[in-house]
Amino acid sequence: MHVLLISTYELGRQPVHVASPAAAIAAAGHEVRALDVAVQRWDADLIAWADAVAISTPMHTATRIAVGVAERVRRQRPGVPIAAYGLYAAMSGNEGSAGAFDRAIVGEYETALVDWLAGASFESPVSVHFDRGGYRVPNRSILPPLEAYAQLAVGGESRLVGAVEASHGCASMCRHCPIPAVYDGGFRIVDVGTVLSDIDSLVAAGARHITFGDPDFLNGPAHSLRVVRGLHEAHPEVTFDCTVKVEHILKYRELWPEFAAAGCLFVVSAFESTNDNVLQLLDKGHTSNDAALAVAVLREAGIDVRPSWLPFTPWATRTDIDAMFRFIADNGLFESTDPVQMGIRLLIPRGSLILDIAGVERYLGPYSPEALSYEWAADDPAMDRLAAQLTEIANDGSAAGAEASTTLMNQWLAVVDETELEAPAYAIDAGATLGRPQLTESWF
Numbered sequence: 001m002h003v004l005l006i007s008t009y010e011l012g013r014q015p016v017h018v019a020s021p022a023a024a025i026a027a028a029g030h031e032v033r034a035l036d037v038a039v040q041r042w043d044a045d046l047i048a049w050a051d052a053v054a055i056s057t058p059m060h061t062a063t064r065i066a067v068g069v070a071e072r073v074r075r076q077r078p079g080v081p082i083a084a085y086g087l088y089a090a091m092s093g094n095e096g097s098a099g100a101f102d103r104a105i106v107g108e109y110e111t112a113l114v115d116w117l118a119g120a121s122f123e124s125p126v127s128v129h130f131d132r133g134g135y136r137v138p139n140r141s142i143l144p145p146l147e148a149y150a151q152l153a154v155g156g157e158s159r160l161v162g163a164v165e166a167s168h169g170c171a172s173m174c175r176h177c178p179i180p181a182v183y184d185g186g187f188r189i190v191d192v193g194t195v196l197s198d199i200d201s202l203v204a205a206g207a208r209h210i211t212f213g214d215p216d217f218l219n220g221p222a223h224s225l226r227v228v229r230g231l232h233e234a235h236p237e238v239t240f241d242c243t244v245k246v247e248h249i250l251k252y253r254e255l256w257p258e259f260a261a262a263g264c265l266f267v268v269s270a271f272e273s274t275n276d277n278v279l280q281l282l283d284k285g286h287t288s289n290d291a292a293l294a295v296a297v298l299r300e301a302g303i304d305v306r307p308s309w310l311p312f313t314p315w316a317t318r319t320d321i322d323a324m325f326r327f328i329a330d331n332g333l334f335e336s337t338d339p340v341q342m343g344i345r346l347l348i349p350r351g352s353l354i355l356d357i358a359g360v361e362r363y364l365g366p367y368s369p370e371a372l373s374y375e376w377a378a379d380d381p382a383m384d385r386l387a388a389q390l391t392e393i394a395n396d397g398s399a400a401g402a403e404a405s406t407t408l409m410n411q412w413l414a415v416v417d418e419t420e421l422e423a424p425a426y427a428i429d430a431g432a433t434l435g436r437p438q439l440t441e442s443w444f
Contacts, residue, residue, distance in 0.1 A: 001117055004050035005142075006073075007036040008065035010058060012150030012441025013163035013211060016198075017056040017086055019138030020165075024110040026139060030117060034142040037069060039149065047076050052117055055101075057086040060178070060347055064372055070100035083116055085109040087178055090126045091349045091372050105129065106182055108168065110136075128182065135190045137197045138164075145205065150441035152209040152239070154265065159239075161439065162202030163211040166195045166227050170215040172245060174270075175283045175353035176310060176346060179215055187219045196230045203235050209265070210240040211439070217242035221252050232262035239263040241306075241437070245270060246286035249294040256301035265437040266304035266336070269294060274327045275320045278313055281357055288327065295331045304437055306336050312345040312387040314363035314376055321386065322421050325412040329426040336436050339407040340398075343391030345384075348374040389414055403428075 003025050007015035015036055022032045035046055047053070053073050057063040063084070070082050081102050089104040104126040105112045112129045116122075152159040169187035173180045199210055210231065217224050224242075231238065244267050249256075256264075273279055274288040286294075295305050307328075311321050321342075328337050348354045348364070349372055365375035378384055390411045397407030405428045412424045 001030045002049050002051045003030045003032050003117060004046055004053045005032060005034045006053060006055045006066075006069060007034070007038065007062075008055065008057075008069055009038050009062040010056070010163075011213075012038075012439065013161070013213065014140065014143055014146055014149045015056060016138055016163055016165055016213065017058045019140045019143060020135065021054070021085070021110050021113050022142055023136035023139040024114055025117065027136060028114045028117070032139070032142060036144055036148075037065070039144050042072075044076060047073055047080075050077070050080060052081045052083070053077075054083040054085055054113055054116075057084045057088040057091075060088060060091075060349070060372060062086075063088040063091060064370075067100050074100065081116075083113065085113055087182060088349075088372075090128070090182070090351070091178070101125075103127075108132075108188060110134075130183075130186065130188070132188055135194050137194055137201070140198075140201060140205070146202070146207055150439045152265075152437065153440055154239075154437040155435065158440070159208040160206045161209045161211055162199065162205070162207035163213050164195055164198050164202070165213045166190050166192075166217065166224060167214045167219055169219075171219045172216065172247075172285065173283055173353065174245075174285075175281070175357065176272075176313075177215075178349065178352070180353055181351045187215075189220050189223050192223065192226050192230060195227050196234065199231055199238075200234065203238060208238055210238060212240060212242040214243060216245050216248060218244050218248040218252050218255070221248075221255060225255060225258070228259060228262050228264075236263075239265045239437075241266045241268065241439075243268040243270075246284070246291050246294045249297060250286075250290060253297050256298060256303060260301045260303050264303050266306050267298055268306045268308060270310075271307040272310040273313070273316070273320065274323045275316070278315050278320070281315060282310075282313075283353075292327070292331055295333070304336055305333065306338075306438065307333055307341075309337075309341040310344055310346060311342055311390075312378070312383065314346070314360065314378055316378070316383060317380070318383065318386065318415060318419065319421065321390075321415050322412075325408070325415060325424070328408070329424070334405045334408055334426070334428070336438065337404065337408060339394040339404055339411060340391070342408070342411050343387050343389075343394055345387050346376070347372075348376060350374075386415065 055066045083103040084101040085105040106128045108131040146160040169183035170179045363376045
């Protein structure tokens, strides 16, 4: 069978969520090709070639795009079977897409995709799978080269980046995250040898930096340490970054000196808010003070921090947003915070644990199949306007090529403008952003 795997968006990375199932499907005897619409032109000949199409949905943005891609495939090939697979596959919004997908495969999808191609029957159009182990080394030969994807900018140079995953799922139950709604606090590790073999192939393709795309790289700290040691032993010149929640940065603080010595340049961590009440509602497992301590712990080890934020929730106030900017300034994060983060509004897809929060219903509007999220409005309409304003400032700064710190200051000024909030007293260090390690794709 001719199987076409499509990626729509994977955070600027070469899509491991195509490479991984490609290996399993090819091992089952099928011919596999790939199309990454984030970096490649639409290829009608590939659509004509395919006997089946499967579209990766690892995140919200990718899934919204996937619905339109499926509809485009359907227009050209009305009878071809189409599956969505990945974390967001169950949220694929068929109500608004005239049944764009024949099947949605959620969780550990490799074996289920092979079964689907073999004609296996499923109890419902949406199925969730939690297979353990058996992961193959991803097949990256069918993907565009690393040069087509985000690179690492550090010290005035660019390095090719390869993205791998050493685990799936997450042990945490953060309410705003889609992972607990699927994995319910469980996670699956990928065999160390498989991860290291994947890294070997990426280094052979030119990668000089590895991004570990795990939702939390320290869900299994012993496993991650083995991976890091194996990476450094095989490729001592290769650097890496990973994503770790504040709670685990502090819990496993003894690991950071070794991670730094092995080439860890920065850690992405979901700080989300500086309002401890909001953090508690989101079940983040940390406080604002914990986040500040996490910055200090990583910096002491020589590792930079790139925080991610969720400024706009139903409970946020303008004072909260101001406090967030003051935290960024006080902790030296102006040069490692992406302005696009500061306009983010909470997404509430179907099945979200946010819906379990007492009283949240008073903020909710109808579910939007197009947005794949419930609409919601803050008590103060000005907060919704502020979110849009900060997003517009971020977009304008990006279009103008402005440094992140300059754009952040413009956003902060907009927050305090025409209010009784104290004006920012922060001196921008011109050029400092350019020296901090970061990926050229400004979205996590």
